Amino acid sequence: MLMSSRSGLMALFIRLMAVARYRFIAELTGIFMLVWLGGAVLVYAFEYGHSPKIQNLGDATYGVLVTMTTSGDSALQPTTTGGRWVVGVELIISKLLTALLCALAAAVLIERKVKEEMGLKMHKLSQHLVILGWNLKGPAILKSLRNEPQYESAPVVVVADLDQKPLEDPLLMFTRSAYPVRGEAIERCCLSSAATVVVLANYAEKTNADALTAVNVMLARRLNPQARIIAELLDPGQRAFLEAAGADLVVGIGEVGGYLLAEAAMGHEVVRQLLNAVSESRERKVLPDQASPTLQPQAAPAASATPARTPSKQHA
Numbered sequence: 001m002l003m004s005s006r007s008g009l010m011a012l013f014i015r016l017m018a019v020a021r022y023r024f025i026a027e028l029t030g031i032f033m034l035v036w037l038g039g040a041v042l043v044y045a046f047e048y049g050h051s052p053k054i055q056n057l058g059d060a061t062y063g064v065l066v067t068m069t070t071s072g073d074s075a076l077q078p079t080t081t082g083g084r085w086v087v088g089v090e091l092i093i094s095k096l097l098t099a100l101l102c103a104l105a106a107a108v109l110i111e112r113k114v115k116e117e118m119g120l121k122m123h124k125l126s127q128h129l130v131i132l133g134w135n136l137k138g139p140a141i142l143k144s145l146r147n148e149p150q151y152e153s154a155p156v157v158v159v160a161d162l163d164q165k166p167l168e169d170p171l172l173m174f175t176r177s178a179y180p181v182r183g184e185a186i187e188r189c190c191l192s193s194a195a196t197v198v199v200l201a202n203y204a205e206k207t208n209a210d211a212l213t214a215v216n217v218m219l220a221r222r223l224n225p226q227a228r229i230i231a232e233l234l235d236p237g238q239r240a241f242l243e244a245a246g247a248d249l250v251v252g253i254g255e256v257g258g259y260l261l262a263e264a265a266m267g268h269e270v271v272r273q274l275l276n277a278v279s280e281s282r283e284r285k286v287l288p289d290q291a292s293p294t295l296q297p298q299a300a301p302a303a304s305a306t307p308a309r310t311p312s313k314q315h316a
Helices: 002-047 057-069 081-118 138-146 209-223 236-245 253-265 269-280 287-298 305-315
Strands: 129-132 156-160 172-176 196-199 228-233 249-252
Touching: 002 057, 002 081, 057 081, 129 138, 129 209, 138 156, 196 209, 209 228, 209 236, 228 236, 228 253, 236 249, 249 253
Parallel strands: 129 156, 129 196, 156 172, 196 228, 228 249
Antiparallel strands: none
16 A cells, blocks of 8 residues: 555656646746847847848847847847847847757657656557557567558557567557556556457466456456457466456467367368468468368367467457
8 A cells, every 4th residue: 555655646746747847848938938029129129220130120039039049140240238238148048048948858858758668658549459468479469460451550559567668669559567457557558448458368477377367357348348358368277267257259378279289180281381370470361261161170069169269369
């Protein structure tokens, strides 16, 4: 409870600091505009009739802006004492304001990049794909998704307890969260508006991996009743619990592996092609249509549900 309170206070402090930073930028911009326009009026009052460059207020406004930003050779060259004092003060103030604005702008850009890499950025997505958890199968899943036209340019959000973004993919977004998912990470990944949710098992858990997966499935189903949820199963005996939690499809890795071994032992060509495709990292988007007429008749009645789910996992 104490750690949760500290995390909440730290998140609130960071949010207030971000709001204060943007407010400070707005205030500095306002001061810059005030100094610029006020100085233009004073320069016009002092230099009109004395400087050939100041024929009207527009000339004074443009001349002061060029002088403050030192962006050209048309800077003012005041001839009166009052005009020189005004231009000198404006030059000093403009240098300070410009330095502060540049520093704040750089801080904002760096903060955004750091938040994105560390999984602290608030995303605004809809009908996207969310991967809850991350393990050794994560890279293969993402690669298979990118080989599908439907998911080639689809935004994917990984929600995992990692230090930084797991893969370099411009359309892959990262949200850092403990496992199972909780707190602000649910809002940051837009879980309630996702089209598909893939729940991966936590291999670090020796005995409770499937229980934690079930918690994530229940959370996703409660927040998003319309989402398509695919869950990874480690213990075949826990399948009923994941299905009761709300998973549309439960993929038992051990079951699938055992089935493929049996089919390979029987010498089915389609299994050999599938295994070669996996090992060589080729595109596998045409394999489900080829595999279905061969694999399903060979399956035993008790294992008939597993082969039917295997092609769907590739699309997930």
